[in-house]
Amino acid sequence: MKENKAEESGTNRRKFLKLGLLSSFTAIAGSSIVTSLTAQEEEKEPAGEVIRLLTPDGKIVEVNASNINNYPEALITPEESRKGIPDRKFVMVIDLAKCKNARKCVEGCQKGHNLDYGQEFMKIKLLQDNPTSEPYWFPKNCMHCDEPPCVTVCPTGATFKREDNIVLVDNERCIGCKFCVTSCPYSARIFNWEHKAKFDDKSQPYSPETSVPGATGTVTKCDFCPDLLRQGLLPHCAQSCPEGVIYFGDKNEDLVTNGQETLSFSKLLTDRGGYRHLEHLGTKPNVYYLPPVDRLYELEDGFDVSEEVKERYKDVPYVQELKKQGKI
Amino acid sequence: MNIESRKRELFKEFAPRLETTSMLTKIYIGFLIVIILAGLYAFYLQMSEGQIVTGMRDNVVWGIYEVNFILLVCISYSGAFISGILHFFHTPWKTAIARIVEIITVLSLLIGPIYILLCMGRLDRLHYLFMYPRIQSPITWDIMAIITDIVACFIYLYLTFIPDFAILRDHCEERNIPKWIKKMYKTLAIGYQDTKTQRNRLHKITRTMSAMVIVLAIVAYSVLAWIFSLTLQPGWNSTIFAPYFIIGGLFSGVAFIIITMYLVRKFYKLEKYIRRMHFKVGGIILLILAMLYGYFTFTEYFSRWFSHKAIDTNLLDKLFTRYFWEFILANYVGILVPIGILFFKKFRTIKWVTIAAIIALVGVWLNRYLIVIPTLETPYVPIQDTRIDYLFYSASWVEITLSIAGIATFLLMFTLIGKIVPLVPMNYILDGRTAPDTVQNKDNKKISE
Numbered sequence: 157m158k159e160n161k162a163e164e165s166g167t168n169r170r171k172f173l174k175l176g177l178l179s180s181f182t183a184i185a186g187s188s189i190v191t192s193l194t195a196q197e198e199e200k201e202p203a204g205e206v207i208r209l210l211t212p213d214g215k216i217v218e219v220n221a222s223n224i225n226n227y228p229e230a231l232i233t234p235e236e237s238r239k240g241i242p243d244r245k246f247v248m249v250i251d252l253a254k255c256k257n258a259r260k261c262v263e264g265c266q267k268g269h270n271l272d273y274g275q276e277f278m279k280i281k282l283l284q285d286n287p288t289s290e291p292y293w294f295p296k297n298c299m300h301c302d303e304p305p306c307v308t309v310c311p312t313g314a315t316f317k318r319e320d321n322i323v324l325v326d327n328e329r330c331i332g333c334k335f336c337v338t339s340c341p342y343s344a345r346i347f348n349w350e351h352k353a354k355f356d357d358k359s360q361p362y363s364p365e366t367s368v369p370g371a372t373g374t375v376t377k378c379d380f381c382p383d384l385l386r387q388g389l390l391p392h393c394a395q396s397c398p399e400g401v402i403y404f405g406d407k408n409e410d411l412v413t414n415g416q417e418t419l420s421f422s423k424l425l426t427d428r429g430g431y432r433h434l435e436h437l438g439t440k441p442n443v444y445y446l447p448p449v450d451r452l453y454e455l456e457d458g459f460d461v462s463e464e465v466k467e468r469y470k471d472v473p474y475v476q477e478l479k480k481q482g483k484i
Numbered sequence: 485m486n487i488e489s490r491k492r493e494l495f496k497e498f499a500p501r502l503e504t505t506s507m508l509t510k511i512y513i514g515f516l517i518v519i520i521l522a523g524l525y526a527f528y529l530q531m532s533e534g535q536i537v538t539g540m541r542d543n544v545v546w547g548i549y550e551v552n553f554i555l556l557v558c559i560s561y562s563g564a565f566i567s568g569i570l571h572f573f574h575t576p577w578k579t580a581i582a583r584i585v586e587i588i589t590v591l592s593l594l595i596g597p598i599y600i601l602l603c604m605g606r607l608d609r610l611h612y613l614f615m616y617p618r619i620q621s622p623i624t625w626d627i628m629a630i631i632t633d634i635v636a637c638f639i640y641l642y643l644t645f646i647p648d649f650a651i652l653r654d655h656c657e658e659r660n661i662p663k664w665i666k667k668m669y670k671t672l673a674i675g676y677q678d679t680k681t682q683r684n685r686l687h688k689i690t691r692t693m694s695a696m697v698i699v700l701a702i703v704a705y706s707v708l709a710w711i712f713s714l715t716l717q718p719g720w721n722s723t724i725f726a727p728y729f730i731i732g733g734l735f736s737g738v739a740f741i742i743i744t745m746y747l748v749r750k751f752y753k754l755e756k757y758i759r760r761m762h763f764k765v766g767g768i769i770l771l772i773l774a775m776l777y778g779y780f781t782f783t784e785y786f787s788r789w790f791s792h793k794a795i796d797t798n799l800l801d802k803l804f805t806r807y808f809w810e811f812i813l814a815n816y817v818g819i820l821v822p823i824g825i826l827f828f829k830k831f832r833t834i835k836w837v838t839i840a841a842i843i844a845l846v847g848v849w850l851n852r853y854l855i856v857i858p859t860l861e862t863p864y865v866p867i868q869d870t871r872i873d874y875l876f877y878s879a880s881w882v883e884i885t886l887s888i889a890g891i892a893t894f895l896l897m898f899t900l901i902g903k904i905v906p907l908v909p910m911n912y913i914l915d916g917r918t919a920p921d922t923v924q925n926k927d928n929k930k931i932s933e
Contacts, residue, residue: 311623312616332605334545339715341864350534373605468868
């Protein structure tokens with residue numbers, strides 16, 4: 157219905173936005189409509205190149221190329237960002253068997269979200285489940301829980317859960333009480349403790365979907381990069397990982413991809429024994445982990461990082477042993 | 485008329501303190517103002533530089549501000565609770581200490597919430613709490629509880645002040661008291677003439693308010709505890725937290741009242757009214773609360789230790805290594821020593837009861853510290869960071885200065901209130917439930933013992 161309407165008014169009011177999430181195998185998976193355009197954009201534009209798009213219900217529509225919304229002009233206002241992308245249930249699967257602490261996901265995320273060194277939405281932990289088993293590298297971002305404790309405790313609704321599974325923070329609403337930080341069992345949230353020059357950069361209008369620019373005295377965290385998702389791209393971390401550790405996808409479609417291969421989400425979890433971190437807390441995360449079995453890399457390979465990063469793991473008993481043996 | 489002459493006598497007794505300010509008091513007030521100014525500078529620094537000037541970081545996002553907040557607000561709630569009980573049950577010996585308790589209640593309730601505001605990253609957005617309130621957030625409950633409590637406590641305090649304002653208004657004319665204060669007495673007395681109807685009405689309202697203040701205190705205590713216990717964090721997620729906070733709060737509140745009683749008695753020369761009997765009763769209440777509080781503390785840690793969930797074990801390990809001395813001071817010394825002192829009748833003297841109260845108060849502050857900070861340092865996902873300030877919390881000078889400034893503000897406001905009204909409610913004395921002159925001699929002996 158919406159698409160038909162769009163077809164009729166394709167040349168003027170409405171703009172189209174590609175949401176080809178699984179772009180590796182679907183040229184254009186669908187389109188969604190972006191409302192609330194600025195006044196100048198509403199001016200009738202001269203007819204130019206016409207592009208044919210495939211709508212989710214299988215229709216071909218022709219739209220003016222200039223009406224295709226290009227990032228970053230496709231500003232999603234804080235109000236719109238509360239709705240989420242229709243009919244999506246985003247999930248992430250992290251394959252622990254392939255992670256070697258290359259830290260490319262961390263760096264990609266920091267670059268994408270204009271974060272400083274040390275400020276990490278994606279953190280790589282070294283976990284050891286019991287004294288006998290070997291530790292493993294554990295990339296950890298926000299779990300985008302279905303029962304998010306952070307959202308429950310927020311006194312102003314600055315953090316919210318969307319229809320498409322994503323939990324976002326609106327830093328224009330946040331009062332910085334930090335209750336969400338204390339209630340998150342995954343330590344996913346970080347705080348902007350001081351003012352930084354980059355916060356004044358208003359060249360890109362603020363959107364909770366990009367988390368950029370940040371704001372002093374507010375909370376921020378991993379946002380699953382909805383701005384990229386709207387363009388049919390994978391989140392920064394999944395894009396940057398050279399090993400294809402991070403799969404991202406849509407639970408409704410039952411597909412996840414790491415950019416190299418596209419797999420069935422449910423089958424992947426079944427075959428590989430996928431689990432969620434701290435399941436017993438009942439937060440119902442949307443980030444799944446595949447256990448670190450048949451690993452591609454030795455644990456020690458992960459210590460090929462800067463001295464400073466290496467220092468982080470010095471308290472893990474296994475690392476102390478490795479150090480004693482002179483292996484790292 | 486007998487009652488009229490009594491009023492005049494009482495006024496004569498208390499008036500000199502209202503009239504003149506001694507040099508020493510002036511120096512003292514000046515000293516307090518200097519500390520408060522230092523606090524304001526620290527506040528300015530925190531506002532301009534951001535919370536980076538505090539010791540708080542991504543893991544420990546609440547520091548000693550939160551600890552001070554809990555302590556002060558709990559003192560206030562217990563002040564309300566105790567004052568309500570004293571009034572509601574017409575406790576005969578309340579006369580001397582009722583006003584002190586009421587002033588403590590209101591002042592700590594005004595200063596306490598400042599600390600939670602200091603924890604907030606965006607004070608400029610404070611109004612968002614009312615613009616976009618979300619009822620399921622325990623912070624919203626806490627705000628409602630605190631605001632209701634502040635209003636109720638103010639009304640209650642004011643009600644108990646009215647008859648005294650009337651006495652002051654009627655007798656201040658011939659005295660050397662600044663004009664604006666005389667005018668203030670007149671306004672605040674709102675035409676109270678101490679007629680029989682007026683007196684009865686006032687008694688009725690005060691009694692109703694005292695009952696409400698008790699209930700409100702219980703609600704506010706519980707909501708404060710829920711801010712912690714409704715999260716999933718180890719050391720916070722506990723079913724007994726609400727009653728534990730009530731007992732702990734009453735314990736620190738009674739200790740605080742005893743210390744204030746001691747200071748007021750000493751510096752305001754009120755030995756005639758605040759007698760050993762008050763410390764004795766206070767000591768017995770403190771003893772009972774110490775035992776209850778010890779029991780709660782024991783239960784809380786014992787069940788965590790015995791069931792040894794991995795995350796609880798991590799927390800307890802931290803408490804018994806990094807926080808060993810704090811833990812001993814808070815939960816052994818802070819509870820067992822007051823019990824040890826107060827258990828023996830011969831130690832229930834003014835000096836020893838006050839010493840026990842000081843130990844108890846410091847113990848409770850440390851206990852709150854050990855509730856807030858080690859938990860935040862022990863998250864489910866281990867902290868692996870190279871930045872040392874992100875691993876462990878230690879309060880910065882800004883936080884310490886602001887904490888001390890809070891105490892100074894309390895003392896200053898207490899002193900100023902003491903300059904406007906007598907710290908012993910004259911109307912209670914007139915009620916005749918205790919006649920100080922009859923017991924005075926007997927009691928003076930006791931004091932000199």
